[in-house]
Amino acid sequence: MKAWQLHGLGLENLKPGEAPIPTPQANEVLIQVKAVSLNFRDKAIVDGIYEPELVPKLLIPVSDVVGTVVAVGQEVTHLKEGDRVNSNLYSSWVDGDAEPDYGLFSYGTPLPGALAEYMILNASTSVKAPAFMSDEEAATLPIAALTAWYAMTDLGQLKPGQTVLVQGTGGVSIFALQLATALGAKVIATSSRDENLARVKELGAWQVINYRQHPAWEKKTLEFTNGRGVDQLLDVVGGEGLNQSVQATRIGGQIHQIGFLDSQVSKLDLMPVLFRQTVLRGICVGPAQSFERMNEFLNQHRIHPVIDTVYSFDQAREAYEHLARGAFGKIVIKVSA
Structure with missing residues (x-):
């Protein structure tokens, strides 16, 4: 699959390449990535000012994603192929207080992120995206x-x-x-x-x-x-x-x-x-159950996210540069139709 990988700290080291399509484990789903959005965290990781000691080699960055489920692990019962879902940054945080090690289970570092054609998500914290939103809109929800x-x-x-x-x-x-x-x-x-x-x-x-x-x-x-x-x-x-x-x-x-x-x-x-x-x-984002409650509210009030600019997958670096200059609302990268 096509993927952007971080070969070293600094935006110049974010490079397009190829990576194997991962296989979902028992409580995981594989999604085809539709769109991702950028946050300050993503920039800070690339710049080396956000826990650089946890950044693995050839990291696929970016945490916020919406995608379509294309494969499910054998223990997954509440999601099925074809469902459109969002990631939750902290993949182990379902509800209540986070566990002390929750940061080790976050997408975009140290876990692989979304700036690729496919991505593995923990099914327990994957949230169905609001049906009234476009892929670009839904991709903005997980962190911001x-x-x-x-x-x-x-x-x-x-x-x-x-x-x-x-x-x-x-x-x-x-x-x-x-x-x-x-x-x-x-x-x-x-x-x-x-x-x-x-x-x-x-x-x-x-x-x-x-x-x-x-x-x-x-x-x-x-x-x-x-x-x-x-x-x-x-x-x-x-x-x-x-x-x-x-x-x-x-x-x-x-x-x-x-x-x-x-x-x-x-x-x-x-x-x-x-x-x-x-x-x-x-404040460090929130748990998946809060995400579910938020989506109910968004659905009720038909709140549409504010998007500054949508970039193509090949323009990932330009999207990061735009984020560094500042944006009104969100910066989105469209990955697939």
């Missing part, structure tokens, strides 16, 4: 959508009328905007580009902040919320900006720490955390 959903609903218990702040206009943030709005919350969105802020307003954002024009964006957030702060904040930036996130969140509010676009290291001022009684929670 589930991260936002799991943070805000399973853990955050978001209620109608509450406020949420999302940072930027990448995949997680746009999904958080769409989901929170559908849940009846009011969303504040930040970006450095006025044209992107105009687009998020069209998607339902309650208020927007250009953080280039307002570097102290936490003060604008307090202004919009009458000095109270937001109920939930999805922080994808990390670094020293985490201190601003604390100031922008209400007393007893929740910060979902999702990414580290700025830095993996933060010098956190603890006094505001203490006085504001801030709940700071690390």
